[in-house]
Amino acid sequence: MDFFFRLQDHCLHYRFLLILFVLNPSLVFGADTSVPEITYPWWIWPLILLVVTFLMGIVAVLGGVGGGVLFVPIISGFFPFHLDFVRGTGLLVALSGALAAGPGLLKANLASLRLAMPVALIASSMAIVGAMVGLALPTHIIHLSLGGTILGIVVIMLSARKSELPNMDQADSLSTALRITGIYHEPSMKRDIAWKVHRTWPGLFSFIIIGFMAGMFGLGAGWANVPVLNLLMGAPLKISVATSKFLLSITDTSAAWIYLNKGAVIPLMVVPSLIGIMLGSFVGVRILRVAKPAFIRWMVIGILFFAGLKAISKGLEYYSLTFL
Amino acid sequence: MKNNQQNVSEEMILYAGVLERGMYTGLLLMFVTFLLYIFGVLEPVVPLERIDSFWNQPVHDYLVQVNREFLGWDEPPIGWSWVKLLGYGDFLNFLPVVLLSGVTILCYLFIVPGMFQRKDYWMASIALAEALILILAASGLLAVGH
Numbered sequence: 001m002d003f004f005f006r007l008q009d010h011c012l013h014y015r016f017l018l019i020l021f022v023l024n025p026s027l028v029f030g031a032d033t034s035v036p037e038i039t040y041p042w043w044i045w046p047l048i049l050l051v052v053t054f055l056m057g058i059v060a061v062l063g064g065v066g067g068g069v070l071f072v073p074i075i076s077g078f079f080p081f082h083l084d085f086v087r088g089t090g091l092l093v094a095l096s097g098a099l100a101a102g103p104g105l106l107k108a109n110l111a112s113l114r115l116a117m118p119v120a121l122i123a124s125s126m127a128i129v130g131a132m133v134g135l136a137l138p139t140h141i142i143h144l145s146l147g148g149t150i151l152g153i154v155v156i157m158l159s160a161r162k163s164e165l166p167n168m169d170q171a172d173s174l175s176t177a178l179r180i181t182g183i184y185h186e187p188s189m190k191r192d193i194a195w196k197v198h199r200t201w202p203g204l205f206s207f208i209i210i211g212f213m214a215g216m217f218g219l220g221a222g223w224a225n226v227p228v229l230n231l232l233m234g235a236p237l238k239i240s241v242a243t244s245k246f247l248l249s250i251t252d253t254s255a256a257w258i259y260l261n262k263g264a265v266i267p268l269m270v271v272p273s274l275i276g277i278m279l280g281s282f283v284g285v286r287i288l289r290v291a292k293p294a295f296i297r298w299m300v301i302g303i304l305f306f307a308g309l310k311a312i313s314k315g316l317e318y319y320s321l322t323f324l
Numbered sequence: 325m326k327n328n329q330q331n332v333s334e335e336m337i338l339y340a341g342v343l344e345r346g347m348y349t350g351l352l353l354m355f356v357t358f359l360l361y362i363f364g365v366l367e368p369v370v371p372l373e374r375i376d377s378f379w380n381q382p383v384h385d386y387l388v389q390v391n392r393e394f395l396g397w398d399e400p401p402i403g404w405s406w407v408k409l410l411g412y413g414d415f416l417n418f419l420p421v422v423l424l425s426g427v428t429i430l431c432y433l434f435i436v437p438g439m440f441q442r443k444d445y446w447m448a449s450i451a452l453a454e455a456l457i458l459i460l461a462a463s464g465l466l467a468v469g470h
Binding site for chain 2: 040041042043045080081082084085088092095096099100102103104106107108109113114117118120121124125128132135139177178179182183184249250253254255256257258260261262263264265266267268269270271274275
């Protein structure tokens with residue numbers, strides 16, 4: 001047991017040096033190559049978390065993904081925090097981003113409350129189940145399934161198409177009964193666009209899986225929400241993206257309560273992560289105005305691919321099989 | 325239509341207003357309570373210099389150890405028991421997290437009466453069901469362990 005703890009200390013030390021190398025290589029090149037017994041001041045990890053989540057916030061905006069989907073695999077893969085706390089923090093990161101964006105998206109009539117409400121009812125109920133299952137399963141199983149999910153997200157990002165204004169003959173009976181419809185102004189076309197949705201039942205069923213995964217892994221679910229709302233249900237892309245972001249404020253709320261009630265919230269992780277992601281997002285939006293970073297999307301896909309493999313590798317450690 | 329805002333429904337404006345106020349209050353409170361915590365204005369339950377020996381454990385083990393070393397309660401602090409620890413810097417930070425997690429429940433409760441008045445029964449029922457589900461999640465009745 002004592003050997004295990006010493007081994008873990010050494011691993012943490014090397015990870016720390018790796019992160020320091022990324023942040024400031026001179027600190028590492030100047031260091032002794034042996035592994036001294038050192039203790040770090042308490043503020044080191046929150047500070048590194050702040051810097052890394054700041055960079056993550058920039059990359060997330062430029063890569064067109066939510067912060068949550070980057071946060072959980074990267075922080076759980078390369079930081080010393082247990083996956084339980086990483087998932088709790090990841091949910092709060094995604095939740096805060098959605099809460100911050102929600103009022104503006106609603107007032108601009110881009111996020112549709114009528115589209116979000118039935119979908120949110122399914123997704124948030126299943127997010128509760130997902131969070132409960134996620135906190136009850138052994139950690140290595142969660143690492144393995146998280147890794148598989150992240151690799152699945154990579155496939156979705158590589159293959160998913162988008163449709164600005166999907167073709168639709170008529171709304172289905174359920175969406176008609178619920179009056180899920182709207183009008184928004186599209187400046188690029190200089191006209192008002194009336195939209196409606198179809199395939200509402202299959203759409204709602206999809207959110208059983210999406211909600212469950214959001215709660216289980218603490219991921220935001222924009223990567224899945226947008227294709228379902230846009231390609232399956234036929235909402236315009238702009239409405240789908242905005243409604244998806246708003247939807248996270250409801251889905252992640254339900255799962256966040258489960259993690260909070262289980263005590264899986266450590267303020268020293270949550271607050272630096274929130275500040276980092278938010279500041280990074282502000283800077284990312286400014287960069288986005290002047291740059292068209294197509295390669296960033298490929299970089300995000302590459303990072304997620306590596307983080308997915310890392311999560312699988314961590315899960316396999318339980319079976320004494322590891323490859324990263 | 326010159327801009328999108330002309331077509332925003334009454335409940336969307338109400339929802340957005342409550343969400344906006346709750347979100348800003350929660351974020352502001354989060355910064356304040358965090359500063360009180362890290363600058364030692366309020367003593368934490370788990371000393372700052374010891375926290376890194378706790379956060380690499382599963383949440384259940386973490387709570388058991390925190391309870392054993394610092395609290396000495398009959399049960400580890402789960403559910404709403406953090407309320408009893410609000411005088412400590414670390415647990416005070418649960419307050420803004422709860423506000424941010426709870427604002428959506430308020431938003432739903434605010435829009436339900438108007439929807440019933442406008443005879444939008446289906447959507448009103450969905451909103452009411454959503455509020456009840458979120459309240460159930462918030463209640464702590466669904467907490468399970470490893």
